[in-house]
Amino acid sequence: MRAEHPMVVLVDAYGTGRHLRAAFAGLGAQVVHLSSTPEPLKSLKAPDLSSYAAxxxxxxPVETARRLAELRPALVVAGQEPGVPLADLMSEMLGLPTNGSALSAARRDKYLMIEAVRKAGVRCARQFRSDDADAIAAWAGEQDGRPVVVKPLAASGAQGVSICTDPNQARGAARAILGTVTMYGETNTEVLAQSYLAGTEYIVDTVSCRGERYDAGVWRYDKRRRGARNVSHRDVLVPPDDPVVAELTAYTHDVLDALGIEFGAAHAEVMMTPDGPALVEVGARMNGAMHPDFDAGCCGADQARASALAWLRPEEFAEEFAGRTYRRLREAFVYHVATDFAGLVESVDASVLAEIDALESVRAVTVKPSPGDWLRPTVDLPSSPLTVHMAHADAAALARDQARVLALSKEVFQLA
Incomplete structure (x- = not known):
């Protein structure tokens, strides 16, 4: 018998994790927020705690589990990347549906992630980790002149990721990472170097329930080179009947199995190389650009609702989603606007934003810097000042409106 108002605990529902609250509430659940850190993470869009039951x-861990047990929750679910280990541990300690804690570290630490995938016999990059920039340079020098990728162990949004063509570049990239703090508030004490994967990079979004899966979307990265980095320009929705989709999703399912992700959303980045798919990284959480209305209008469903069903109503998930693939109802992409401007944001022009929002192809506009924040030149996703979700039946209309968004974006921020 289904509980009338089951209690769901969301851990660190930052960013798109906030959409899970509405999705669970839509299924009749009461939702409590649990923060893994004493202070909110300033680099991520904070949840509106007033919308939660508590x-x-x-x-x-023991005290936290005791406090949660008093609420008699049905679920403990991660809302964003930092909350994954705590949600895994609490759900396990409370005997609730869980991905378990045994592979929690491998779901966050990219070195452990790739090693778990390699152990399962799944194609992946060569890699090396160290807290010594000279050791990173030495490893790069052993790669027969091939480029390497140097990046933090547990960041997102291409933060700190550099493509290096020689050991000196690798050394410099490692030094630039060591001691810095990720968008999740974690200090980089080590650096990861990996063999460069040549090919086309894709996003593969899924939702799992007891090991059965729904393929929620496949998006092709359209990137632009900015200095030593390839920075996301657009995420372009791929037609589900494109042969690459079946190959990418089958590969991603193998990765999820290797990492023990049996429940909930996952967001994978996979390179289609000449030898086949190879994992860049995967997070046990929703796509950071997921927007429920946009995804439902373009793909037929959104990852938040599918996730809520997978966790709370497995039988309904099985009937509606298990073993199925998204649809492409119209051409669509997520446009990550880049900027070369730098300075303190004095104000944000609401009239310019309204003009962008009124464009025929625009479905949603997200503004990142607020007055008092620093605007800086774009080098990764966190430093893209605007995210614009765009969809239209006509590709020409999309191209026209994207050009207009770019022109108007230069007028959005007034700098002191």
Missing amino acids: ALVAAD
Whole structure:
């Protein structure tokens, strides 16, 4: 018998994780927020805690589990990347549906992630980790002149990722990472170097339930080179009948199996190389650009609702989603606007934003910097000042409106 108002605990529902609250509430659940850190992470869009039944802050694991047990929750679910280990541990300790804690570290640490995938016999990059920039340079020098990728162990949004063509570049990239803080508030004490994967990079979004899966979307990265980095320009929705989709999703399912992801959303980045798919990285959480209305209008469903069903109503998920693939109802992409401007944001012009929002192809506009924040030249996703979700039946209309968005974006921020 289904509980009338089951209790769901969301851990760190930053960014797109906030959409899970509405999705669970839509299924009749009461939703509590649990923060894994004493203070909110300033680099991520914070959840509106007033919309939750209660807001808690984690203490030591035993005490946190005791406090949660008093609420008699049906689920403990990660809302964003930093909350994955805590959600895994709490759900396991409370005997709830869980991905378990045994592979939690491999779902966050990119070195452990690739090693788990390699152990399962799934194609992946060569790699090396170290807290010594000279050691990173030495490893790069052993790659027979091939480029290497140097990046943090547990960041997102291409933060700190550099493509290096020689050991000196690798050394410099490692030094630039060591000691810095990721968007998740974690200090980079080590650096990861990997063999460069040549090919076309894709996003593969999924939702799992007891190991059965829904392929929620495949998006092709359209990137632009900015300095030593390839920066996301657009995420372009791929038609589900494109042969590459079946190959990418089958490969991603193998990756999820290797990482023990049996429940909930996952967001994978996969390179289609001449030898086949190879994992860049995967997060046990939703796509960071996921927008429920946009995804439902373009793909037929959104990852938040599918995730809520997978966790809370497995039988309904099985009937509606298991073993199925998204649809492409119209051409669509997520446009990550880049900027070369730098300075303190004095104001944001609401009239310019309204003009962007009124364009025929625009479905949603997300503004990242607020007055008082620093605008900086775009080098990764966090430093893209605008995210614009765009869809239209006519590709020409999309191209026209994208050009207009770019022109108007230069007028959005007034700098002091």
